[in-house]
Amino acid sequence: MCLGIPGEVVETVPEQPDLARVKVSGVRRAINVGLLEEPPSPGDWVLIHVGFALSKIDEEEARATLEFLEGMGQNYTDEVDALKQSMLDS
Structure with missing residues (x-):
């Protein structure tokens, strides 16, 4: 199951304007x-x-x-685990 999960933008990537770093349930990654x-x-x-990122939300x-x-x-836990394994941000 794939879920849409909220994430907070922590920084933008000026050299790559289509990317931002976000924090999703304690995991930082580029999206x-x-x-x-x-x-x-x-x-x-x-x-x-x-x-x-599909949309901005408050x-x-x-x-x-x-x-x-x-x-x-468990479905949510599985999604967060998948995020941790696919981290694009070091």
Whole structure:
């Protein structure tokens, strides 16, 4: 199962404008933000699916979504584990 997971943008990558570094459930990784109408800024929240930011969301929506996903148990744990294994950011 693939889930859309909220992540907080921690920094942009000036030399690669389609990339941003985000924190997703404690995991830092680079994601593609090229699908967004406007590039995100540090502190923005985005909904991420398979390495792409699909939309910006507000912090309240991000927190509610994370709470819901954590309630899914093993499916959510599996997604976070997959993120950790596919980290693009060192």
